[in-house]
Amino acid sequence: MRAAHSHRLGRLVIACVTALVALALLPSQAQALTTEKATARPNEDGGTGVIGGMPTRLTWEGFVEEGEAITSVTLTLPEGASFDNTTTKVTVLDDLTRIPNDATATPSGNTITVQLSDPAKEGYKLRLEIEGMAFPPEGGDVVVTGSYESAGKKKDLAPSKPIATIANTWLQQMVSFLDAQPWVQAWNQNQFLGMFMKPQLVLTSLFSLFPGWLVCLGIVVVAYPFAILLGLVFALMKISKFRVVRAIAVVYINVLRGTPLFLQIYIMFFGLPMMNINIDNNVLGVIVMAINSSAYLAEIFRAGIESIPTGQYEAAASLGMGRLLTMVNIILPQTVRRVIPTVTSDFIMAFKDTSLLSSVGVMELMMFSKNLTSVTGNMTPYVTAAIFYLIVTLPLIKVVSTIEKRMAQSERGGGPRPKAKGKESGAEADDAATRDEAKGAEPSMVEALSAPFKAGTGVFGGVADAR
Amino acid sequence: MLDRRHPHITMPDVPPAMDAEQAAVEAHARDKELTKHHFEPHEHPCVRIEHLMKTFDGETQVLTDVNLTVWPGEVVCVLGPSGSGKSTMLRCINLLEKPTAGHILIEDNEITGHLGTKEVNRLRQNLGMVFQSFNLFPHLSAKGNVMIGQTKVLKKSKDEAEAEALKQLDAVGLLDRADFKPAQLSGGQQQRVAIARAVAMHPDILLFDEPTSALDPELVRGVLDVMRDLAENGGMTMIVVTHEMGFAREVADRVVFMEGGVVVEQGTPEMVFDNPQNPRTAEFLGSIG
Numbered sequence: 001m002r003a004a005h006s007h008r009l010g011r012l013v014i015a016c017v018t019a020l021v022a023l024a025l026l027p028s029q030a031q032a033l034t035t036e037k038a039t040a041r042p043n044e045d046g047g048t049g050v051i052g053g054m055p056t057r058l059t060w061e062g063f064v065e066e067g068e069a070i071t072s073v074t075l076t077l078p079e080g081a082s083f084d085n086t087t088t089k090v091t092v093l094d095d096l097t098r099i100p101n102d103a104t105a106t107p108s109g110n111t112i113t114v115q116l117s118d119p120a121k122e123g124y125k126l127r128l129e130i131e132g133m134a135f136p137p138e139g140g141d142v143v144v145t146g147s148y149e150s151a152g153k154k155k156d157l158a159p160s161k162p163i164a165t166i167a168n169t170w171l172q173q174m175v176s177f178l179d180a181q182p183w184v185q186a187w188n189q190n191q192f193l194g195m196f197m198k199p200q201l202v203l204t205s206l207f208s209l210f211p212g213w214l215v216c217l218g219i220v221v222v223a224y225p226f227a228i229l230l231g232l233v234f235a236l237m238k239i240s241k242f243r244v245v246r247a248i249a250v251v252y253i254n255v256l257r258g259t260p261l262f263l264q265i266y267i268m269f270f271g272l273p274m275m276n277i278n279i280d281n282n283v284l285g286v287i288v289m290a291i292n293s294s295a296y297l298a299e300i301f302r303a304g305i306e307s308i309p310t311g312q313y314e315a316a317a318s319l320g321m322g323r324l325l326t327m328v329n330i331i332l333p334q335t336v337r338r339v340i341p342t343v344t345s346d347f348i349m350a351f352k353d354t355s356l357l358s359s360v361g362v363m364e365l366m367m368f369s370k371n372l373t374s375v376t377g378n379m380t381p382y383v384t385a386a387i388f389y390l391i392v393t394l395p396l397i398k399v400v401s402t403i404e405k406r407m408a409q410s411e412r413g414g415g416p417r418p419k420a421k422g423k424e425s426g427a428e429a430d431d432a433a434t435r436d437e438a439k440g441a442e443p444s445m446v447e448a449l450s451a452p453f454k455a456g457t458g459v460f461g462g463v464a465d466a467r
Numbered sequence: 468m469l470d471r472r473h474p475h476i477t478m479p480d481v482p483p484a485m486d487a488e489q490a491a492v493e494a495h496a497r498d499k500e501l502t503k504h505h506f507e508p509h510e511h512p513c514v515r516i517e518h519l520m521k522t523f524d525g526e527t528q529v530l531t532d533v534n535l536t537v538w539p540g541e542v543v544c545v546l547g548p549s550g551s552g553k554s555t556m557l558r559c560i561n562l563l564e565k566p567t568a569g570h571i572l573i574e575d576n577e578i579t580g581h582l583g584t585k586e587v588n589r590l591r592q593n594l595g596m597v598f599q600s601f602n603l604f605p606h607l608s609a610k611g612n613v614m615i616g617q618t619k620v621l622k623k624s625k626d627e628a629e630a631e632a633l634k635q636l637d638a639v640g641l642l643d644r645a646d647f648k649p650a651q652l653s654g655g656q657q658q659r660v661a662i663a664r665a666v667a668m669h670p671d672i673l674l675f676d677e678p679t680s681a682l683d684p685e686l687v688r689g690v691l692d693v694m695r696d697l698a699e700n701g702g703m704t705m706i707v708v709t710h711e712m713g714f715a716r717e718v719a720d721r722v723v724f725m726e727g728g729v730v731v732e733q734g735t736p737e738m739v740f741d742n743p744q745n746p747r748t749a750e751f752l753g754s755i756g
């Protein structure tokens with residue numbers, strides 16, 4: 001008895017469990033409106049992304065399974081999305097045949113409800129195109145959920161595949177703002193302005209090219225100290241007493257100055273991997289730029305050292321200074337002052353020449369702007385790249401000319417001072433004569449004095465120009 | 468003797484340098500009449516130039532046979548037309564030019580043989596030189612110019628060198644210009660800094676190569692005054708190549724007239740200026756004065 005009772009109890013438990021499992025499985029089995037598609041139209045300027053917080057179009061398609069008659073569909077998006085002020089186009093299809101239907105859409109915040117005049121029957125396809133909706137501004141993968149009513153019963157929709165959306169940054173907002181400006185539209189109507197200086201693209205490319213600009217600067221700033229050191233070594237080698245040492249320097253300098261940087265880049269970037277030497281692209285870029293610049297700097301330094309008048313060597317010698325002391329204390333400090341403008345010019349060259357590294361895949365400014373141009377089909381990124389180059393080069397060009405002007409006036413007295421004609425020169429009281437008085441009294445002399453330095457920088461300029 | 472690099476030039480055979488004692492005896496006898504400088508019987512000349520010859524590029528013979536002695540504390544002014552080899556002789560003394568043949572002895576030590584760089588540098592410490600074009604170091608202040616030889620060559624401390632520099636700048640009347648760069652100084656001031664720079668090394672002998680030739684006339688005076696002070700109060704041995712006849716007449720113990728690479732005539736200023744023996748000297752002095 002007792003055994004029979006317990007047996008019955010066991011069957012009851014099993015039946016209950018079975019029923020529960022069946023209940024749990026029931027909704028999925030009875031899924032009668034299958035979400036076939038949920039996509040959004042790209043609204044990124046010149047891109048393929050979907051940006052949150054900005055108007056776009058959501059297209060949703062569902063398939064009506066057997067035994068259903070859908071009277072309404074409600075789509076729900078995460079908090080922050082908006083269906084306000086949207087226009088919804090509802091299409092009911094039986095295979096390829098359009099079934100006429102008077103549908104009304106009721107947007108309310110992040111949900112929208114579409115009421116069908118005639119129920120959509122089994123085998124029908126329902127398509128909603130909601131124009132002017134916006135995804136949540138914070139971006140991310142967005143899933144469309146919701147519910148539908150079938151024969152008076154409300155059922156849940158299965159979640160759609162996620163739609164990837166981009167956060168709506170202040171930059172995006174600026175772009176949308178520009179998009180809406182009448183002057184921007186008029187500006188872009190002009191073929192030239194629209195192609196080369198599209199305001200929206202100037203704005204966005206300023207940000208997207210920035211990392212490339214940093215790479216350019218980084219490469220040249222890291223490479224240059226090495227180039228200066230190497231250049232100084234080869235300059236000193238080239239004026240060495242020993243013929244072999246001189247010959248090594250001459251070969252190094254002439255080969256590097258006599259071949260295109262482009263070629264040197266190819267040899268290094270394609271040659272080293274073939275010898276199974278694999279160096280990071282940026283590091284290799286630094287190495288190539290340092291080696292190339294060092295050859296030019298060596299010539300600049302050598303010319304600078306040789307421009308120091310022999311009187312300086314003789315004065316140092318007459319104090320009992322040896323070669324090394326003279327070099328370190330007398331010649332090099334003066335050389336440094338003299339070559340600063342030329343070295344700066346060479347730095348400008350080297351900075352611009354980093355653009356050649358784009359040909360071997362270094363992610364620098366040129367590479368970024370090339371990519372952006374090919375995506376947008378617009379030349380504006382190149383113009384932005386030009387702006388980035390100029391940000392560095394223009395101030396340096398100014399620096400060069402300022403130093404050159406100052407140097408022409410300040411470096412006097414190191415060598416022969418032209419004898420002023422007694423009658424022509426103003427009276428220059430010996431003890432009171434300061435620089436200003438001398439300048440005021442004998443402007444012609446100041447000019448005469450600056451002449452050799454102008455000629456000198458001309459020579460250096462030639463060195464840099466040869467590049 | 469054949470120059471190995473220029474075999475077509477035959478070098479004259481120069482007798483070896485004289486023995487120190489013998490040379491001193493001969494110099495005493497010869498120079499007694501030629502200089503106003505008073506030297507003791509036991510003294511030796513501090514510079515001895517014997518049969519000095521200098522040829523540039525194996526072709527231009529600039530010094531043919533220069534013979535000269537200079538006594539400690541003596542002021543010798545060297546006159547002569549342009550191109551006569553005055554500068555070359557001066558530059559041979561501190562080896563800025565390498566003599567081709569002959570002997571130069573400083574304090575009885577021959578410097579014309581094969582000297583190592585160390586010995587050459589030591590020699591030059593002892594021979595101050597003032598250049599026609601000043602040759603100040605333009606990147607250093609007046610004070611820095613005077614200090615650098617002391618700190619880098621004599622290895623003096625910075626404070627010591629600075630004190631010495633200020634002392635020497637004061638002596639040339641430029642204490643208030645100590646921090647000026649050469650470009651901010653007049654030519655005369657630059658040359659006085661250059662003199663201070665040479666004197667600060669405390670050399671035994673100072674060489675001047677036309678120190679006032681590059682100066683405007685009104686700036687010459689100050690430089691000459693500094694040199695006169697060095698000669699009269701400093702007791703410095705000085706060899707001065709100059710065209711300043713007034714200075715030579717007043718300050719020099721001896722005037723040396725050079726022409727064509729040889730010493731043509733020498734003597735006290737009175738002898739050379741008032742009663743020149745050589746017609747070339749007379750002609751030169753006539754053309755100048």
Ligand SMILES: Nc1ncnc2c1ncn2[C@@H]1O[C@H](COP(=O)(O)OP(=O)(O)OP(=O)(O)O)[C@@H](O)[C@H]1O
Nearest residue numbers: 523524527529547548549550551552553554555556
């Ligand atoms: N480095 C040199 N190479 C070739 N010739 C030289 C060199 N230095 C001087 N000379 C020549 O030597 C000759 C004498 O020169 P030096 O400078 O000694 O003359 P100077 O008597 O000092 O003349 P000045 O009064 O013009 O200074 C000149 O003819 C000059 O051309």
Ligand SMILES: [Mg+2]
Nearest residue numbers: 553554555677
């Ligand atoms: Mg001369």
